[in-house]
Amino acid sequence: MTPGRFGDERRRRIGLLGGSFNPAHEGHLHVARMALRALKLDEVWLLVSPGNPLKPVAGMAPLTERLASARRIADGRRIIATDIERLLGTRFTADTVAALRRHFRCARFVFVIGADNLVQLPRWKQWRDIARHVALAVLPRPGWTRPALAGRAAHVLQRHRRAPGGLLTESFAPHAAWCLVPAREHAASATAIRQARSGGATGERRGP
Numbered sequence: 001m002t003p004g005r006f007g008d009e010r011r012r013r014i015g016l017l018g019g020s021f022n023p024a025h026e027g028h029l030h031v032a033r034m035a036l037r038a039l040k041l042d043e044v045w046l047l048v049s050p051g052n053p054l055k056p057v058a059g060m061a062p063l064t065e066r067l068a069s070a071r072r073i074a075d076g077r078r079i080i081a082t083d084i085e086r087l088l089g090t091r092f093t094a095d096t097v098a099a100l101r102r103h104f105r106c107a108r109f110v111f112v113i114g115a116d117n118l119v120q121l122p123r124w125k126q127w128r129d130i131a132r133h134v135a136l137a138v139l140p141r142p143g144w145t146r147p148a149l150a151g152r153a154a155h156v157l158q159r160h161r162r163a164p165g166g167l168l169t170e171s172f173a174p175h176a177a178w179c180l181v182p183a184r185e186h187a188a189s190a191t192a193i194r195q196a197r198s199g200g201a202t203g204e205r206r207g208p
């Protein structure tokens, strides 16, 4: 585990960029940097998932390989790659966020997602609880930004949308806020990288 400074987290503003990182790429780095800047975060943790509950196991590289890949794009200072979900024994984001809030009581967490995951959010376990308890920052993504803003999660959470500057400054009670981070779209995707590596033979398709 890399963010090992338990007890030294006073008021730190921490972005949680959860992902499969199969492999990590420039798009992740772009997202982390944009979130750091727009939300005035102290750190972004790249939470390398032991296994996204909604993704097939087939084609998923081992966690150690994905963690190593995330470490290569991290700087170990403000962008930190970690397998903390493995250590916490969590896989679902609702459980991860609850555990992190218990372990790092004073930290202020923001869960960072690409627009594709705002579309998918209603399929996540206890998604409304996640949105209630932790701030969400959504990054634009080619082909996904408009569907995300017109989608079910954006509609249900409409009242809680704020400008990025208001995301962490306002009280979390009784409901956390979410925002769209203004950033240019970045086209990198792990699916495209896997396809290019296999000469287009993965049979996977990614797109809205």
Ligand SMILES: Nc1ncnc2c1ncn2[C@@H]1O[C@H](COP(=O)(O)OP(=O)(O)OP(=O)(O)O)[C@@H](O)[C@H]1O
Pocket: 017, 018, 019, 020, 021, 022, 027, 028, 031, 112, 113, 114, 115, 116, 117, 139, 140, 141, 142, 185, 186, 187, 188, 189, 190, 191, 192, 206
């Ligand atoms: N280019 C990008 N622009 C915006 N968000 C991104 C981008 N790439 C990844 N993300 C976001 O980063 C998080 C982790 O993404 P993940 O590791 O699944 O990469 P991916 O490229 O989406 O992978 P795959 O193509 O295998 O689904 C997700 O919330 C995803 O939406």
Ligand SMILES: O=C(O)c1ccc[n+]([C@@H]2O[C@H](COP(=O)([O-])O)[C@@H](O)[C@H]2O)c1
Pocket: 017, 018, 019, 020, 021, 047, 049, 051, 052, 053, 054, 055, 091, 092, 093, 094, 117, 123, 124, 125
């Ligand atoms: O909790 C869930 O039900 C859930 C379902 C799908 C994805 N997630 C989380 O969403 C994050 C992005 O996943 P991915 O695979 O799209 O990079 C990662 O932290 C996953 O654990 C979480």
